Amino acid sequence: MRVDMITKEYPPEIYGGAGVHVAELVAALRSTVDVQVRAFGADRSEPGVTSYRTPAELASANPAIQTLGTDLGMVGDIAGADLVHSHTWYANFAGHLAAQLHGIPHVLTAHSLEPLRPWKAEQLGGGYAVSSGIERLAYENASAIVAVSAGMRSDILRSYPQVDPARVRVIHNGIDVQQWRPVExxxxxxxxxxxxxxxxxxxxxxxxxxKGLPYLLRAVAELSRDVQIVLCAGAPDTPEIMSEVQGLVQTLQQTRDGVIWIERMLPRDELSSILTAATTFVCPSVYEPLGIVNLEAMACGAAVVGTATGGIPEVVDDGETGRLVPIEQIQDGTGTPVDAERYVHDLAAVLAEVVGDPERARSYGAAGRERARTHFSWAAIADTTRDLYRELVG
Structure with missing residues (x-):
């Protein structure tokens, strides 16, 4: 069986969880499946990987239109595949057209949903309407949709009521606990x-x-001044949110020490050493289909404090591997807390509880690594994905 995997991100050009997912899934599948990767960006040297750049004619176009141009360059090359599997709206258009042109099944994995990310209009302008329309087209016509959590499955069916629920399968994200491990x-x-x-x-x-970083920075102001905050945070969506974060960080640095901000992308071993040393990792997201970063922290033995939203409660076992922070959210797709001050205060209270009890935090961390190992292995995820392919190809 030949499967063509379509993705915006692939090593070495990875900036989010979707890229990590694709890289790990491809590696796990290749022992039994011929996987051809078609990715955006510069040329790669890895066998079986083809890269596609933005067409020169679209160099000054809206980013959404550039994406569609890149997708079109992939479609013809998918000829000969038994199935096409796309990841995120960036690749969904290529998957949809390839399925029609070549008469093959199209599987797509939902890592996020455009209707639940309306702030992207700040980035794309009218291109957000384009990305949303492309995503809807792909979801309503795909042979199967993989949701990375049960929470994501519910979001899909709510956002796209025309989708047959039987076509939406839950296959969680995974983690390689040999690569992600405690590092001193x-x-x-x-x-x-x-x-x-x-x-x-x-x-x-x-x-x-x-990702909710401004809420976290406001919560940190309520913590004891002996608590360090380490921010491995970069790739801002817009100048506006970058300016907001810079202002909040500067305010914290004026009133306390131990505020560390690392903007560059860290190698795995360096990031693992930070996670290993952490009393707790925090995921203050207001929208998170699953959160691979939570699995990475757990695999490194860190307690995890996360917002009780999306797929996070399927990863973090409250009271066993960390703590969940309650949140009531406005139902407008933004994930905005109904009462932002209350959410910030609740986040601060849970963080204070965990960092104030290092022994319990270490217990959470040990249980988290075991949960990552037993529940989220890529081998098991690849097996389930392969079964789905076989079901569709026959």
């Missing part, structure tokens, strides 16, 4: 100014509305 690196920690003997809260993620 005192020299690196000293170099970034992190003191492993002080309680610490670590955040890892892009600077985007859905």
């Amino acid at each position: 690196n005192p020299a690196f920690l000293a170099g970034i100014g992190m003191d492993p003997d002080r309680p610490s809260v670590v955040f890892v993620g892009r600077i985007t509305r859905q």
Whole structure:
């Protein structure tokens, strides 16, 4: 069986969880499936991977139109595949057209949903209407849709009521606990100014509305001043949110020490050493289909504090591997808390509880690594995905 995997992100050009997912899934599938990867970006040297750049004629076009142009360049090359599998709206158009042109099944994996990310209009302008329309077209016509959590499945069916529920399958994201593991690196920690003997809260993620970083920064102001905050945060969506985050960080730095902000993308071992040293990892997302970053933290032995939204409760076992922070959200697709001040206060209270009890935090971390190992292995996820392919191809 030949499967063509269509993706915007693929190593070495990865900036989010969808790219991690694709890379790990491809590696796990290739022992039994001929997987051809078709990815956006610069040329790759990996066998079986073809890269596609934005057509020169579209260099000044809206980013959404550039995406569609890149997709069109892939469609003809998919000839000969038994099935096409696309990831995110960026690749959905190529998957949809290839299925029609070549008469093959189209599977798509839902890592996020455009109707639940309305802030993207800040980035794309009218292109957001384009991306939303393309996503709807693909979802309503795909042979099967993979939701990375039960929460995501519910979001899909609510956002796209024309989709047959029988076509939406839950296959969780995964984690490689051999690659993501506890790492001790005192020299690196000293170099970034992190003191492993002080309680610490670590955040890892892009600077985007859905990740909830501004809420976290306001919550940190309520924590004891002996608590360090380590922000591994970059790739801002817009200048506006970057400016907001910069202002909040500067305010914290004026009133407390131990506020560390790392904007560059860290290698796995360096990031693992930060997660290993953390008293707790925090995921303050207001929209999170699952959150691979939570699995990465758990695999490194960190307790996890996460918002009780989306797929996070399917990863974080409240009271066993970490804590969940309650949130009541406005039902307009933004995930905005009904009472932002209350959410910030509740987040601060749960963080204070966890960092204030290092022994319990270590217990959460040990249980989290075991949960990551037993419930979220890529081998099992690849087996389930392969079964879906076989069901569709016959």
